[in-house]
Amino acid sequence: MSDFPWSALGIDATGDARAIRSAYAARIKSMDLDADVDGYALLRQARDQALRLAKGMAPPPVEAEPDVEEGPIEPGEDSAPPTWRFSALTLDGEWAADLALSAPAPAATDQLIDRISPDLSAKGGPGSSILPANTDSFAAPLLEGRADGGDVSQEALQSPFARLSAMLDTSGPAGVAPMDRAEETRALTILRAVLDVVYHSNVTRQDEMEAWLLDMFVDAWPRSGPLVEEANTVFAWDREWDKVDARPAVAYLGTHLRAHRFHAKVQRPEHRFHKAWTELRRPGRAGPLRALSANGADVRQLLAGIRKRFPELEDHLDADRIASWEGGSAWPTVAIALLALALLSFLASLGDSAPRPSSAPNIVGGTQFAADMRTIHAANVEAVAETFGAGHDPGWLRQQDSSLSVAIENLSRAAVQSGEGNGGAANHAVEFVRRRLYLNGRATTGEDFERTMRLRLDLLKAAQAKDTATCLLYLNAGQLPAAVPVPWTVRTRERELAASFAERGLLGQPALSGPTTASVPGALVANVIAATKLPKADVAQAMQGKGPDTNRCAVSIALLKATLG
């Protein structure tokens, strides 16, 4: 068959697509398809291959074929790995410019972030002057919140695509941390604008935009969680994600979103499996009287269900407890079902269909998956210890605040999956808790408030020592990268405060708070002027969030210092 596909078509090699299709048509007419099924398959394959050759594109090696979508009707491409990351998005119309930037490569995304919101970029840089000034009165910087409000007029200039991309940028300060309520509201508003553009586009454009959103949502999970629910109402991913050929991104979001939903439901006491769930979460082995605390059938059903559908939820359960429940149960002895081994095809010899990858990983998936899970767990253990101090582990954290423990675990998972390793996981966790410590701590009173503010003062100093941009980032957004060197004693205090807050459930979602104004007593202002050696006018400006960045940083520190005495 050296001359395939031309021999099958009965023509000489040609670049003329019409000639190929005519030859195909002539052959089809001379055969009885039902009597010669294999001949028909071969003929089709010959035509498709000839058309590809004619296009000047020799069929690449099967596994390099980039477009899996052609699979079902283009035999021979079945085994192409699905490509769904960063497919380019070309859009006409008013948002075209932004999309060109936001679509493909990570590098371009960085650029985009710089352009849209330099204040959110860890690199800081020349754009700092458009930092949103969210206080217009003589506000005390120490009470200044964060920059989440943004400047509406600035934002309005950008397409919703760019804005959404910025909010879900995982290289940004927020990483994949869940959004707070204000961010969520804003992101949903932007998403609705995006979906509106989608609604008014033709299906192919819709398809491209859908792929773009899918990529972004997968990258930013779990931060993207609330948005997935909303987008699902338009794209009906829930109709796809349990399908045998669901796109990987849809399947990924489907699994996580359903796990998320189930997790929320099972924690309610009225849920059918609530008792079983609680039982499996108890630490340590179950005693012989375990049947008293939960119905054995329920426990086994829950475990089987979780393993089948939401493997990630098993991390919420106690391994010893699971083991003791499993020990008592006998595995089904009759196995009349089958194990898919390999997908041999009769037509494989003809090259019509190659083994598909979809079933192979399922068989060996167990070991690889288990290894991944262990890596994630190790990273999580380290992240929790780094954040709350030695002697604190994920089990402890789960007892204190389960949603926080989930959030940190997700950060660890993301760090491991993106290759940042245990160090990356620890950094993300520290940054995440640091932000919450401040945002929640400023809403406390008495000793907690004082400890929060003293910690902030020391962290601001550390940030200032790094550079002004870092200082302002922490000042405005509550973000201080873990890479910034912080004195050992300060870190110890931070860990103690974090653990203390966690134990009292004070590290939950920060409450929404707008800019607050307060008048600063003259004596304090005088103190600040003395400490910073700045003219009075500059100090006043800086306190209103105006003026040069260095001044704002210095004034904030001086004012905080003066206030704390």
Added chain:
Amino acid sequence: MLIGIDLGTTNSAVAIWRGGEAELVPNALGELLTPSAVSIARDGQTWIGTPALDRMTVHPQDTATSFKRLIGTQRTARLGGKEYKPEDVSAIVLGALVRDVEALTGEKPTEAVITVPAYFNDRQRKATRRAGELAGLTVRRLINEPTAAALAFGLQDKGDREPFLVFDLGGGTFDVSVVEMFDGIVEVRASAGDNRLGGDDFDDALAAFVKPRLDPEGLLAKLPDERRDAVLKRAAETCRRALSTASEAEFALTVEEVRLSTMVTEAEFEAAAEPLVRRLREPVVRALRDSAIEAAELSDVVLVGGATRMPVVRKAITRLFGRFPNSSVHPDHAVALGASIQAGLVGRDAALDEIRITDVCPFTLGIEIAEQDRFGGLQRGLFSPIIERNTPVPVSRVNSYSTMGDGQKQIEFGIYQGEAREVSGNVKLGQLVVPVPPRPAGEVSAEVRFSYDSSGLLEVDVHVPASGQSHNLVIVDEEDRPDRKDIEKRRAALAGLKHHPREEAGHVALMARAERAYEDHIGEVRQAIGHWITEFVGALDTQDPRRIADARGFLNARLDEIDSASPL
């Protein structure tokens, strides 16, 4: 004689291929479309089509419509005190179409090509085939509705066509197919659909939206369920059709001598229909994705099915494709015409010598498997595809599977159709149990071959190399076997139904219509209608053809006046 039949949810039609052309056959009332409605009285007297539809609101307990939506299920309808399966009622309609062809050509047709929605599953297809057999027809082939429409569209000028898309929204089903035509080869590249979405759903949505406003006092709740549903459906359908040409329409019905009425605006209807319009997107996207064609590359978007007349649907289509659709084929006729072209092809008509059609299998076929999960547990009930959706048919594929248990003595093959990862979400087509020599787990393998022919017939072969044995299952036989014994009996039962003589069809239809109008109105109008009916019945009794013709013309004209004078 071989005929082509479009057995629709709302309307059915029959066409024949003769003299090198497809030709629709009129029914006894001279109409090309016969509503898919059947009404059977206690004495076995049967109304089919328009008169049955008119009897719907008056005798809902004796009348069935939209039964295509139930075909392939175990649900039955009780008409005239007897139980009928959906395929029985379908067979009654098919019987009427057969008689129409006989009346036109003088020859009783014995074979047919019947169309089914592309997204009909195997059970629904088999039930349709049985309906044909019950009507005394040998069903030579079942062909997908959008494929039939594509044939009718593609053969208009027999020229080549770049890929076009058939958008088929009927009364109860929605199909999308991407088709191209080159050198006489009509090639379906991909089909997708939703076999639970159609014009009926838009009626239901409208009725649900209007009900609280129409009937704040809950008068409708006093009616028996079937009557309430019938009057609401009829009113909704009338209102929806009116909204296709006007920006506002009346939704009106009469309950217990009380007339309920409210105005519905186009915008309100659009809002009520929004969730349904959203569901149009997914099959379109899937068909385009599966055929690797972009919306902009399509040479045409061809509309088929009565529900595509709705402006709300047209708007969605224009938006989805960024262009206006092609209306060059008659949305209600194309499918039947295409079926008769297929009949000509099956009959190897010389005029169609240069035409071939290739279709795809629109859904995935495979078997149930279990896999070992990462904890060593068994995950049962998983679906392993063998023939993937939108594979061109005929096709034959083999996959290899092996035993999971030590000393396992047999393998059970559950055969399924669908797209869900777990078989519980798919349709079970059959089961095959194959004995295997007991060996350690994984050492015995079995090769499973699926062969799917162009009629949609699936054959499963299992070969066990270790024992050298082969087993075969023709799915269609498996399901049909119990019915085979039954089929003659059912056919005899249906033959016992009384049909009106063809020459009386006009009178019968008029009487049904008059009776419906009588029920629909109150007060003086009702009295007047009653009077006209008595006059007409009196004329019939004289058996004087002239008097009858006069009375019929008079009554028809009056009823036309009443129907067009709305609101009262």
